[in-house]
Amino acid sequence: MSEVRLQIQHLSKTFGITKAVQDVSFTINKGEIHALIGENGSGKSTLTNMLTGIYSIDSGHFILDGKEIHPKNQVAANDEGVSIIVQELGTLSGLTVAENIFLGHEDRFVHMGIKNTNAMNREAQKLLDDYGFGRIKAGDMVDDYNFEDRKLVEIVKATYFKPKIVVVDETTTALSQEGREELYKVMKRIRGEGGTIIFISHDLEEVLRLSDTITILRDGVYIDTVAASQVSEEDLKRLMVGREVTGNYYRADYGEAVSKEVVLSVKDVTVPGQIEHVSFDLHKGEILGFGGLSESGMHEVGKACFGASFDRTGSVTLADGTPINSIPAAISHSIAYTSKDRDNESVVMNQSIGDNICLPSLDALRSVGCFLSGKKMKNFANKYAKEMSVKMVNTDQFVSDLSGGNKQKVVLARWIGKDSDILVLDSPTRGIDIKVKQDIYQLMDQMRKEGKSIIMISEELMELIGMCDRILIMKDGKISGELERNQDLDENSLIEKMV
Amino acid sequence: MAEKSIAKTASREEELKKVSRAMLMRQLLPAVGLVAVFIVFNILTKGRMVSKFSLVMSQVYVTMIASTGVFFIMTMGGLDFSQGSILGMASIVVCMVSKVSIPLSILAGIGTGAAIGAMNGFFYVNRKIKSFIVTICTMFLFRGIIKYMTSNSPVMGDIKLTMLGMNETLKMICTLVVIVLGLLAFRFTKFGIHLKAIGAGEKAAKYAGIRTDRMKFLVYVLAGAITGFAAFINAIKVGSVTASGGNQLETQILIALVLGGMPISGGAKSSFLNVIIGSLLYTVLISGLNMMGLTTQAMQLVQGVVFLIFVTVFADRQSLQVIK
Structure with missing residues (x-):
């Protein structure tokens, strides 16, 4: 039995009326990569953001190596031995690489009120070399480097001081294959040195390959902690969603012919810097999917x-x-557009x-005039609002009080009320819990049957595969491939055309 | 489990009730304040305020009319500091044209106001400059022109114009017409809902099909035109325009609206009552201080303090960042 590093006890956090994390308790051991998985909105990031001092704790405790911690900010968290690598860009523009690495810890290089820049750069360069990122120069402006390299700088920044716990929050989605390999190496090294990694990722295959232990959260509630060696990807999905992910989660039909009647025709559309020469037809009763990377122009x-x-x-x-x-x-x-x-x-x-x-x-x-x-x-x-079963007190309530899923329902209610025939849904299920997701899928299926046409743009490949009659893949602002609805379609065939 | 969820709903409703009570308080405070201030000043001035009520009312017209236009601007999250200069400029035009024809002078005043409003709107919407910067610029620009035009002597209105000034009923009817039209348009047509939507979230409003740019431009033109009409009331009241004509009207309007409970960042919590109660409260307050013999300097100080208190109470901190 390995030693306990972090005990999480009865942790809760609410945002307005949304309960992001509810009474979560579990433990994380020394020298392990502990994955945290769950659907969007399940509370993973909220939990780690509380651990790293980005959010305040509503109730509950973090016990790190037997001592309770409640960091006020990220620097304080670093001092407790906790650091985080985030999904978005976490480096500050206008500062050098070295200044970014030692952000909040500059005091080390200050003597009698004067910062010793040379010492700082030397120290930073040594770290970069140790990590094998020697091509990045400590004295350069961080803006001189691309997204990928800046991510590497962040990895150094978050790990150089040998923290007890490093949180890796969906960082891998932002990295290319080589960048990921570098990150994996660092993660494994920290584990080897007795450190702990909390690893958040949507890529279950990656989670199973890298982590030792996996904790599943659903709708802010703790579900289970399992050993990675004893579960399959299907098990994890079932735990995340709360039931078998088959049957009519997405639409069930295959091989239905789509009407030949064109309702919307897009010809040779170019938006400078975004999309180039995009042409396609949308048919009556069709769900047309658009997939690609976020910057693909879709x-x-x-x-x-x-x-x-x-x-x-x-x-x-038209x-x-x-x-x-x-x-x-x-x-x-x-x-209509969402x-x-x-x-x-x-x-x-x-x-x-x-x-x-x-x-x-x-x-x-109107009534008169x-x-x-x-x-x-x-x-x-x-x-x-009733038709979409929006959770509310009454319609006078402000939208800002609602959760993401309910906001989306309000938008959909607006367009259903307008009786729109063509719906352009951009990331309709983004950040929405699983129940509302299913409602939205069913609604889309029903609309399709009523002869309405839908364009569904999504970064979630599984929902495109599950819902669409046809999927267009975008890459660098152009359509790079077209796939017909097919039972055998899998994510890899889409990814091939995306990157 | 069921009990727990019932308890949860109960506490949730409790919470909402508390919120709506706070909302109600905020809505009622200006009205209660109006009555309270009126009573207090009557006691302090030994009933002089009631006896000279028509004099007090005669102070309210210009502020109330001009507040209507600025209320529309503020609802959609903008500000307008050029109102005083619009009033001064339009008053000069009204006085000059009154020598030709009185009805024509009304139209000319409205046209002048609309033109300056259009200038504000053009720089705000087309050139994408923040509204308070644009209107501060036009405030100085037209104040300069007013000073230039009145440098030798005040611009005098025609004698017929001054005669109209005796007629209190006319002024009151003009004010009522503007208020009623404004109220109807804001409460009962899509104009009001569109304005509130722009104030509460401009991008989303645009994606819901509102022509936000056109709307913003037209509201500045409208506010200018309304103040141009107020210039007619102003001109018949004073008969001539000096270099300081319309001076500080913009601050008066701003204070009046905020006293009336208007959130400074506009949006869905704006209510047309803010205009009516606000301008009445402001006028009662100023007349009261005046009757008590406060000096101009002291009055400015009191205004500043009152303004600060009300802004603090009514600021909608969630949406403060949307001031455009």
């Missing part, structure tokens, strides 16, 4: 279909040739649920 395709692209050339037209060049034109021709950036582009945060649902349909909710009918608005909002 999100811009969605905006272009909704008339929301700035500086667009080429044409987006079946009868009506051009769609602005958002009001798109809406009045029954096109953005990946839900809080800024989909819901009006500081406004009521009712107003949010009614916004595009106000013209239909240009005057609106308060009663009609209320009924309309209630009807569609």
Whole structure:
């Protein structure tokens, strides 16, 4: 039995009415890579953010090597022996590599109020060389390096002081294969030296290969801790979702012919710096998927279909040739759009649920002349909020109070109320828990059967495979491949075309 | 388990009730404040405020009319500091044109205000400069022009114009018309909901089909036009325009709206009552201090303190960053 490093006791955290982490307790040992997995919104990042002092703790304790810690910020966490490598860019522009590495610990190089830059650079360079990243020069501005190298700088920054615990939060998704290998090496070395890694990743195959122990969270609740050697990928999925992930989670049909009737035609659309010469047709009753890396331009395709692209050339037209060049034109021709950036582009945060649902349909909710009918608005909002089963007190509640899944339901209620025939859904299930996800998939299937057409843009390949009649893969702003709905389709066949 | 969830819902409802009570407090405070301030000043001035009520009311018209336009601007998250200069400039035009025809002078005043509003809107929307920077620039620009035009002598209105100034009912009717139209448009048409949506989340409003840029531009034009109309009331009241004509109207409006409970960052919590109660409260407060014989300097000090207190109470800290 190995020694205990970190005890997590009855930890809880709420954001407004959302319970992000609920009474979670488990232990993490010395000298292990401990994976933390769960669906989006299951509380993994919230938990590690509390450990590293990014969020405050609502209730519960972290006991590190027998002593309770409650760091106030990341530097304090470092002093306790806890550090984190995050998914996004964690280096600061405008500082040198060395300054980034020793950020918050500059005092080591300050004598009588003067910073000894040379000593700092020498020390940083030695560390970089030790890690095998000698091509990065400590005295250079961090801006001179690309994303990948800056990530390596972060790895050095988070690990050079031999912390007791290093949190690796979805870092691998941001790295190329070589970068990942470097990170794996560092992780294994820390484990060899008796340190502990908390590893958060969505890639279950990677999790199984690297980690010793795996803890599963679901909807902020602790589910189980298992030894990696004794479970399969299927077991993990089942634990994450809470039941067998088969049957009608996605739509079940295969081989149904899609109508030949074109409802939206995109021809030779270019948005400078985003997409180049994109052309495709959307058919009646079709779910057309767009997959690719986040920067592949697929999100811009969605905006272009909704008339929301700035500086667009080429044409987006309906079946009868009506051009769609602005958002009001798109809406009045029954096109709906949900953005990946839900809080800024989909819901009006500081406004009521009712107003949010009614916004595009106000013209239909008049009583006399240009005057609106308060009663009609209320009924309309209630009807569609109920239809989407939005969890709320009443429609006067502000959208900012709602969880991500409920916000998405409000947006969908808005467009169902508008009776849109063409829906452009950009990352419709991003950051949404599994139950709402299933609701959304069922809704999409139902709409498809009603003859509505859907463009689904997603970074989650499994949902594209599960839901779409046809998948277009984007790479560097161009369509790089097309796949038909097929039972044998797997993620690898999509990834091949993405990178 | 079931008990637990019931307990949870109960505490949740409790929480919401508390929130809505706080909201109600915030809504009621200005109205209660208005009554309280009115009573306090009556006691302090030994009933003089009631006896000279029509005089107090005559101070309210210009502020109330001009507040209506600025209220629309603030609801969508903007600010306008050029209102005083718009009033001064439009008053000069009204006085000059009144020598030709009175009805024409009203239209000319509105046109002048709308033109300056359009200039604000152009730089704010098309050139993407923050509204308070743009309007501070136009404030100085037109104040300069006003000073230039009044450097030799004040611009005098026609005698017919001054005669109209005797007619309190006319001023009151003009104010009522603006207030009623503003209230109807804001509460009962999509104009109000669109404005609130822009204030509460402009990008999302755009993606819900609102032509946000056009709306923002037109609201600045509208606010200018409304203040241009207020210039007519101002002109018949004072009869002539000096270099300081309309001076500090923008601060008066801002204080009035905030006193009325307007969140400084606008958005969905804006209510048209803010205009009515706010401008009344401001006028009562100022007239009261005046009757008590406070000096101008002391009044500015009191205004500053009151403004600071109300901004602190009504600031919607969640959405403060959206001031455009």
